[in-house]
Amino acid sequence: MALARSGNANAFEQLVRRHQVRVFRIALGMLGDPRDAEDAVQETFLQAWRGLPRFRSQSTFSTWIYRIVTNRCLNLRRSRKPSQTVLWDQESGAPGPGELNEARDRLRVLRRAILGLTPEQRATFVLRHLEGRGYEEIVEILGISLPAVKSRLHRARLELAIALSEWK
Amino acid sequence: MSERLPAQLQCGAQLADLLEQVSTGQTKALTPHQIECPYCTAALNRLVNSWQDIERLRAEPVQPSPELLHRVMRRIWAGLDDWQVELRGGRGMTRVSTAVLSSLAFWAAAAAPGVRQVFQAQSREVGIEGPDRPKKRRQRLVSRENLRIEIELSIHYGFSALVVAEQVRRAVIAHVLETTGLDLPEVELTIADVG
Structure with a gap:
């Protein structure tokens, strides 16, 4: 270093x-x-x-x-x-068994839902739940307060849960 | 496909509260209401499924293309001066990159008494300014007289800045001389911090 x-x-x-x-x-x-x-x-x-x-x-x-x-x-x-958004869910695999296809579809819905969050919510969600960073570190990375981090996460999780709940 | 869950369930429970429970892994710690309530039970089951998708996405292997590293480093190397200094003696020519001199200076300064941290050590060419200064400075020789080492560092609290500076200067000159035979004409120091 x-x-x-x-x-x-x-x-x-x-x-x-x-x-x-x-x-x-x-x-x-x-x-x-x-x-x-x-x-x-x-x-x-x-x-x-x-x-x-x-x-x-x-x-x-x-x-x-x-x-x-x-x-x-x-x-x-x-x-x-928004129209310029390119989706990260366009990778296509060979068709597989029904369960695999369903799992792939669910992940596609999830990715789409993540991209539908506001940029600020998405940043917080990605750092916390996809990268596993701690709250204090996210505060430092984003330069916002701890309550603001928690509030953004709360909102992001709720949006995703509602979007994903369409799947059984 | 199922219907979307509402933000508030029919029993009055908030979806956000149930989600908090799922995302923190507390799905076994049900309240008496949740044990009895069919709406909460159904919603919790669906949220658990949704959260498993997030865990799956997190576990998915993601790799940038192998060229990414090369693209980054190519641009960094392109922006670096690769000046060289000719060393005396021997049969045939020996050149040393100024990047080597920077590294030698860095380590010598870091080991000097009173130095807390070396922020940077750079070799620079001095004495050529204005229109004569070449725009492209890669792979060319620098004369010893035009060579200057610049070091930025912090010192320990309680040490004299002047004494530390002199010790650093002597250590750098001696280390470069011993390793390359080059007698540096100038070592410029900036003490940027104390602590």
């Missing part, structure tokens, strides 16, 4: 290797499209590289990089019209 901060690109490459999957998962959950998510991850790491000399370890590197990717995705989502 210290070496990367001093401008050593090889050390930074190790940080990218270590964190790219989780950063990508957040971006994919937020944006819904793998290509958009990869673009966001790329820009996130470049921003981190440029900002590293100013990174002072008040938070961990992972919290810091999650904050960058979340803000980047939030800005992208806010600036994008």
